[in-house]
Amino acid sequence: MTTAPLDYAPPPPRSPRGIPLLVWPILVLALLLIFNFFFTPGFFHLTVRDGRVYGSLIDILRRGAPVMLLSLGMALVIATGGIDLSVGAVMAITGTIAAALIVRPDDSPLAFINVTHSLTLIILLSLAAAAIAGLWNGLLVALLDIQPIVATLILMVAGRGIARFPTSGQIVTFEHPGFEFLGTGGFLGLPFPVTIVVVVAILTGLLTRGTALGLFVESVGNNPKAARLAGVSSSRVKILVYVFCGFCAGVAGLISTADIKAADFNNLGLYLELDAILAVSLGGTSLSGGRFSIVGALIGAVLIQTLTTTILARGVPEPLTLVIKGMVVVLVCLLQSEKFRSRCKRLFKRGNS
Amino acid sequence: MSETLVYAQSPVPRRLPFSRQQMPLLATILVCTALYIGACVTFRGFFSKDVAVAFFGDNAFLGIAALGLTPVILSGGIDLSVGSMVACANIVLATLVENHHVSASVAILLVLAGGALFGCGTGMLIHFFDLTPFLITLGGLFALRGGALLISTDQIAITNDTIVKLTTATVPIGFGVQLPITAATFIALAIVLIFVSLYTSFGRNVYAVGGNEASAVLMGLPVGRTKVLVYTLSGFCSALAGVVYTLYTSSGDATAAKGMELDAIAAVVVGGTLLSGGVGQVIGTCVGVLVFGIIASAINFQGTLDPGWNRIVIGGLLLAFIILQKIIQPGKTGHA
Numbered sequence: 001m002t003t004a005p006l007d008y009a010p011p012p013p014r015s016p017r018g019i020p021l022l023v024w025p026i027l028v029l030a031l032l033l034i035f036n037f038f039f040t041p042g043f044f045h046l047t048v049r050d051g052r053v054y055g056s057l058i059d060i061l062r063r064g065a066p067v068m069l070l071s072l073g074m075a076l077v078i079a080t081g082g083i084d085l086s087v088g089a090v091m092a093i094t095g096t097i098a099a100a101l102i103v104r105p106d107d108s109p110l111a112f113i114n115v116t117h118s119l120t121l122i123i124l125l126s127l128a129a130a131a132i133a134g135l136w137n138g139l140l141v142a143l144l145d146i147q148p149i150v151a152t153l154i155l156m157v158a159g160r161g162i163a164r165f166p167t168s169g170q171i172v173t174f175e176h177p178g179f180e181f182l183g184t185g186g187f188l189g190l191p192f193p194v195t196i197v198v199v200v201a202i203l204t205g206l207l208t209r210g211t212a213l214g215l216f217v218e219s220v221g222n223n224p225k226a227a228r229l230a231g232v233s234s235s236r237v238k239i240l241v242y243v244f245c246g247f248c249a250g251v252a253g254l255i256s257t258a259d260i261k262a263a264d265f266n267n268l269g270l271y272l273e274l275d276a277i278l279a280v281s282l283g284g285t286s287l288s289g290g291r292f293s294i295v296g297a298l299i300g301a302v303l304i305q306t307l308t309t310t311i312l313a314r315g316v317p318e319p320l321t322l323v324i325k326g327m328v329v330v331l332v333c334l335l336q337s338e339k340f341r342s343r344c345k346r347l348f349k350r351g352n353s
Numbered sequence: 354m355s356e357t358l359v360y361a362q363s364p365v366p367r368r369l370p371f372s373r374q375q376m377p378l379l380a381t382i383l384v385c386t387a388l389y390i391g392a393c394v395t396f397r398g399f400f401s402k403d404v405a406v407a408f409f410g411d412n413a414f415l416g417i418a419a420l421g422l423t424p425v426i427l428s429g430g431i432d433l434s435v436g437s438m439v440a441c442a443n444i445v446l447a448t449l450v451e452n453h454h455v456s457a458s459v460a461i462l463l464v465l466a467g468g469a470l471f472g473c474g475t476g477m478l479i480h481f482f483d484l485t486p487f488l489i490t491l492g493g494l495f496a497l498r499g500g501a502l503l504i505s506t507d508q509i510a511i512t513n514d515t516i517v518k519l520t521t522a523t524v525p526i527g528f529g530v531q532l533p534i535t536a537a538t539f540i541a542l543a544i545v546l547i548f549v550s551l552y553t554s555f556g557r558n559v560y561a562v563g564g565n566e567a568s569a570v571l572m573g574l575p576v577g578r579t580k581v582l583v584y585t586l587s588g589f590c591s592a593l594a595g596v597v598y599t600l601y602t603s604s605g606d607a608t609a610a611k612g613m614e615l616d617a618i619a620a621v622v623v624g625g626t627l628l629s630g631g632v633g634q635v636i637g638t639c640v641g642v643l644v645f646g647i648i649a650s651a652i653n654f655q656g657t658l659d660p661g662w663n664r665i666v667i668g669g670l671l672l673a674f675i676i677l678q679k680i681i682q683p684g685k686t687g688h689a
Contacts, residue, residue, distance in 0.1 A: 319506070
């Protein structure tokens with residue numbers, strides 16, 4: 001059986017006025033970079049040491065990697081009209097499981113699993129836990145038809161409790177050169193987390209835009225009834241999307257854990273679910289679902305990290321980044337609001353006449 | 354013809370002494386009682402006045418914030434800035450009294466007014482520009498937490514006479530029970546809000562807006578005013594929760610109440626309120642907060658259980674209640 005090539009390419013997300021929504025985030029990112037070009041000395045300076053590239057730009061990508069991964073999964077979940085609040089907790093669960101498998105504390109309930117010698121097994125087992133967490137969310141949303149915000153709230157609340165168990169409530173630190181490579185290693189001169197993001201992003205892009213899967217996801221978010229009548233199993237698509245989101249959160253959790261060489265179940269991934277949702281909506285995807293843009297989500301995540309780095313480079317106290325982030329959220333929401341735009345236009349016209 | 358037939362065949366619902374919408378509330382009360390009796394039977398000394406008073410006292414700030422959040426959720430919105438507002442009010446109050454020597458009463462009034470004003474601003478943004486409450490209040494979460502940390506990253510111990518006096522002040526409610534002022538504030542606020550939600554036009558409007566905003570507009574209800582007021586109330590209540598938190602800990606800490614917004618949302622949901630709006634009771638939230646308190650105390654009494662169980666039990670309860678609500682109201686679903 002051969003499948004005819006897809007001659008219909010889905011249009012990129014567009015605003016009602018026809019401007020591709022990606023223009024806005026790219027514009028803001030460009031403005032930020034131009035600002036840095038003039039006012040932050042050495043921002044574009046790249047140096048090569050020991051075959052690795054160092055510099056502010058690379059640092060932004062490296063630090064932004066976890067949120068970029070989260071935003072990939074989140075973009076698909078939001079496209080189905082859902083939301084996943086549990087990704088931060090899933091990161092914590094994955095991280096502590098990985099740490100427990102490496103260190104094997106005596107009182108850990110996972111102590112019977114002896115895979116310390118195999119990095120692959122450690123990673124696979126931890127990611128399996130993340131995927132199961134995603135499956136749980138997916139089952140609640142798709143089969144029990146629970147509102148996504150509530151369904152994922154359950155795991156968000158319970159998740160940080162669950163994350164205490166693998167290391168029995170202790171913040172375990174570890175030394176494992178192979179595992180640490182995930183967070184601090186380098187590949188082709190770039191930090192390894194960036195490589196992971198690129199690989200996952202390309203795979204996601206191929207799976208969603210190279211096949212009809214992306215259209216299925218969007219159709220479920222647009223009009224579940226029509227999607228069902230067209231033969232798309234919305235529950236299967238939803239479960240798949242939540243599992244993928246859990247998987248992405250798991251990878252992000254492994255990177256963060258490897259980066260700090262410890263399993264901090266309290267703070268690992270704290271508030272990152274909010275960052276990921278923010279990244280997706282900065283990338284021009286409406287929270288009401290029906291559309292997604294992989295590139296947009298990644299740009300949104302990079303935008304958040306660039307903003308943070310820019311502010312920190314100016315020597316301002318760190319909490320100010322939070323305040324500015326809050327203002328940016330409101331500003332972006334205003335820019336995306338039709339009501340606000342039409343009001344501004346009216347004001348402008350009145351000023352002219 | 355066929356319609357009448359179908360109607361005639363459908364079973365006549367048996368009259369229950371309560372409406373279907375009240376069933377989640379009844380279930381919450383049942384769970385709360387069962388948990389309490391279970392804990393009293395299991396643990397020696399659980400059945401005492403002090404422990405019962407502690408349920409209210411230890412959870413007063415969570416309860417006050419959750420009470421303020423209930424009308425927001427009933428109106429179909431959400432407020433994520435609750436926890437940050439508690440921290441911000443907490444640190445502002447502490448700095449005003451300790452570093453700027455403002456009198457305690459003026460400082461408390463300022464903090465409460467600030468909270469209400471912030472909530473009002475949020476509500477106006479949401480209403481006038483048709484913005485997603487989730488994202489706007491997320492902005493509030495970041496901004497307020499950042500603001501709190503900007504004011505001071507160090508803990509501030511409070512030595513102000515009036516506040517120190519207030520922390521130990523109690524209100525006698527008879528039977529020899531002395532209620533700490535924090536618990537008394539919680540209960541007083543609960544009574545006021547229950548009254549407002551049941552017997553005022555504002556309360557009715559909140560339910561109408563949450564049930565179906567479009568019909569509320571068509572009915573000529575003041576939708577905009579209701580929405581703005583609901584967020585103002587939430588801002589005020591979280592600021593009040595911050596003041597109560599200051600009395601409870603007698604210190605100012607900008608990292609306080611991290612993630613509390615989710616506990617508050619969970620308490621509201623466990624209390625039988627639908628997150629999609631329109632259905633729920635304020636008193637349910639009080640019971641929800643009590644359930645939280647009983648679980649936390651029981652795990653404390655048990656002593657050997659990992660504190661992680663606290664959150665898992667709450668997660669399990671959340672799930673149970675959501676499924677219960679699904680069974681009772683299969684039609685009502687909503688988007689995030």
